[in-house]
Amino acid sequence: MTINRRQFIENSILTGVGLSTGILGKLPTEKVLPKLCILHTNDVHSRIEPFPMDGGRNQGLGGAARRAALIKKIRSEEQNVLLLDSGDIFQGTPYFNFFGGELEIKLMSQMGYDLATIGNHDFDGGIDGLHKQLPHANFDFVSANYNFDNTILNGKVNSHKIFNKAGLKVGVFGLGIELNSLVPKELYKETQYLDPLIQGQKIASRLKNDEKCDLVICLSHLGYNYRDNKVSDVVLAQNTSDIDIILGGHTHTFMSKPDIRRNTKGEEVIINQVGWAGIMLGRLDIEFEHAKKGKCVSCKNSLINS
Amino acid sequence: MMKRHVIFLSILSISIWSCSSKTYIADLDVNTSEISQDYQEDAEIASLIEPYKKEVTAQMVEIIGTLDKKLTKRRPNSNLGNWFADALKDESSRLYKKQIDFAVQNYGGIRIPSVSAGEITVGKIFELMPFDNKLLILECDGATVKKLTDRIAEKGGWPISAGLTFTIVDEHSEDVKINGEAIDMSATYIAAIPDYIANGGDNCEFLLDMKRYDTEKYVRDIVIEHLRREYKEGETQMADPSKRIAIKK
Numbered sequence: 001m002t003i004n005r006r007q008f009i010e011n012s013i014l015t016g017v018g019l020s021t022g023i024l025g026k027l028p029t030e031k032v033l034p035k036l037c038i039l040h041t042n043d044v045h046s047r048i049e050p051f052p053m054d055g056g057r058n059q060g061l062g063g064a065a066r067r068a069a070l071i072k073k074i075r076s077e078e079q080n081v082l083l084l085d086s087g088d089i090f091q092g093t094p095y096f097n098f099f100g101g102e103l104e105i106k107l108m109s110q111m112g113y114d115l116a117t118i119g120n121h122d123f124d125g126g127i128d129g130l131h132k133q134l135p136h137a138n139f140d141f142v143s144a145n146y147n148f149d150n151t152i153l154n155g156k157v158n159s160h161k162i163f164n165k166a167g168l169k170v171g172v173f174g175l176g177i178e179l180n181s182l183v184p185k186e187l188y189k190e191t192q193y194l195d196p197l198i199q200g201q202k203i204a205s206r207l208k209n210d211e212k213c214d215l216v217i218c219l220s221h222l223g224y225n226y227r228d229n230k231v232s233d234v235v236l237a238q239n240t241s242d243i244d245i246i247l248g249g250h251t252h253t254f255m256s257k258p259d260i261r262r263n264t265k266g267e268e269v270i271i272n273q274v275g276w277a278g279i280m281l282g283r284l285d286i287e288f289e290h291a292k293k294g295k296c297v298s299c300k301n302s303l304i305n306s
Numbered sequence: 307m308m309k310r311h312v313i314f315l316s317i318l319s320i321s322i323w324s325c326s327s328k329t330y331i332a333d334l335d336v337n338t339s340e341i342s343q344d345y346q347e348d349a350e351i352a353s354l355i356e357p358y359k360k361e362v363t364a365q366m367v368e369i370i371g372t373l374d375k376k377l378t379k380r381r382p383n384s385n386l387g388n389w390f391a392d393a394l395k396d397e398s399s400r401l402y403k404k405q406i407d408f409a410v411q412n413y414g415g416i417r418i419p420s421v422s423a424g425e426i427t428v429g430k431i432f433e434l435m436p437f438d439n440k441l442l443i444l445e446c447d448g449a450t451v452k453k454l455t456d457r458i459a460e461k462g463g464w465p466i467s468a469g470l471t472f473t474i475v476d477e478h479s480e481d482v483k484i485n486g487e488a489i490d491m492s493a494t495y496i497a498a499i500p501d502y503i504a505n506g507g508d509n510c511e512f513l514l515d516m517k518r519y520d521t522e523k524y525v526r527d528i529v530i531e532h533l534r535r536e537y538k539e540g541e542t543q544m545a546d547p548s549k550r551i552a553i554k555k
């Protein structure tokens with residue numbers, strides 16, 4: 001599979017773009033960069049068990065124990081796995097009403113989640129309810145645009161986290177949706193919502209330029225796209241720079257393939273989302289290359305075109 | 307809607323390369339999988355779930371009612387919406403020990419599209435109403451009730467109980483009647499409303515100033531109690547197709 005794909009890519013490059021050599025080439029002096037396997041979920045909504053066999057559209061799908069088995073299998077085949085969640089872990093089945101999210105967090109910990117952001121429904125047990133479940137988490141939550149300074153979560157949620165995967169530096173940050181009128185104030189209390197475009201740009205630049213991350217990922221619970229100008233993953237992608245990948249949530253969008261948009265520098269941003277309820281496990285396999293001067297595909301393309 | 311199979315997609319030469327960075331994405335493959343019945347369960351995870359599942363299942367399977375016809379959720383009216391709002395009105399009248407004029411439930415708060423005829427379990431009511439919203443009793447002046455029916459009209463119709471009727475004309479309400487009489491803007495009406503709306507959700511901020519009594523019970527539990535009681539009394543839940551909200555074109 002890989003060999004065919006590689007040949008296909010090289011053929012495409014040669015015929016389609018008309019570059020002579022080297023883009024994906026194996027120059028002997030080139031250091032081989034590790035592959036990264038990003039697994040992701042969003043809006044799992046307390047779906048511990050698969051959907052019941054009741055004739056519904058999703059019957060028999062999902063289930064934490066099956067997802068865990070798949071993750072285990074992938075880990076046995078891949079060296080550098082990052083397992084991420086884009087929020088709305090809570091709410092939707094009696095497991096949440098009964099146990100306040102304890103089981104959801106314990107399961108994610110056992111599956112080896114690396115990081116998650118906070119969705120609007122993660123406040124459904126109150127900010128105190130979320131805080132109460134943190135001891136069950138062996139992974140961190142990140143949000144770059146919720147200011148928790150005057151809440152019980154003060155100091156418990158960072159804006160981002162940097163992972164080192166076999167020498168690759170991957171910066172991951174979180175963005176959450178406006179809570180006002182979506183979540184009762186008595187639940188989120190003094191959580192302050194900050195502009196996701198401003199905060200997102202700030203942290204992405206820091207990760208890309210100061211921290212020199214090889215890859216910058218945003219875990220977003222803003223929603224994929226809206227008819228009006230409401231801030232969304234698409235708006236974020238097009239109005240910022242330094243974000244490579246946006247793993248989204250909130251709109252429960254099943255995307256058959258990622259949406260690719262251009263950022264303010266004209267670079268491509270990949271947006272992906274995998275529906276809801278743990279029906280899908282998102283997987284992006286990424287190969288990296290050293291980009292030597294003049295060998296950037298898009299730069300070359302624009303030169304040819306101009 | 308996408309095909310629910312393993313997706314294999316290769317995106318060629320994604321060049322999200324930043325000139326300040328030393329690496330760029332050379333190749334990105336999407337290998338998203340559907341978690342179907344083809345996958346075996348992980349034994350460790352299944353055993354972690356087991357005790358929780360036992361506790362949940364024991365309570366969810368309890369039969370608390372029977373239903374004569376399938377209930378379906380629709381706008382502006384539906385037999386599911388009617389049934390739900392009527393249950394809130396009836397049960398909150400008992401809690402408040404006073405006649406409630408009407409009950410309202412926001413459309414989005416009912417989370418499944420239908421309830422099948424036959425036996426109703428606790429689990430089904432949890433699916434219908436997973437949110438832990440409490441029911442509040444509000445004393446509203448007629449003018450505020452009119453604001454509420456205008457909002458409901460603007461949103462295309464929400465479940466409302468017997469006792470309230472109106473007509474949607476160009477996204478606002480007209481001919482609002484309470485217990486069969488034209489609304490009196492200065493009169494006080496007693497309404498049963500989930501806290502989500504009563505606290506200003508779905509743009510109902512005008513309800514925030516209304517005098518309120520907290521039932522301190524979840525909307526879901528109120529419906530469950532209503533069902534249990536009538537089931538004990540041998541009553542069957544009857545679908546009511548009446549049109550409480552009319553639309554004038």
Ligand SMILES: [Zn+2]
Binds near residue numbers: 045
């Ligand atoms: Zn959600």
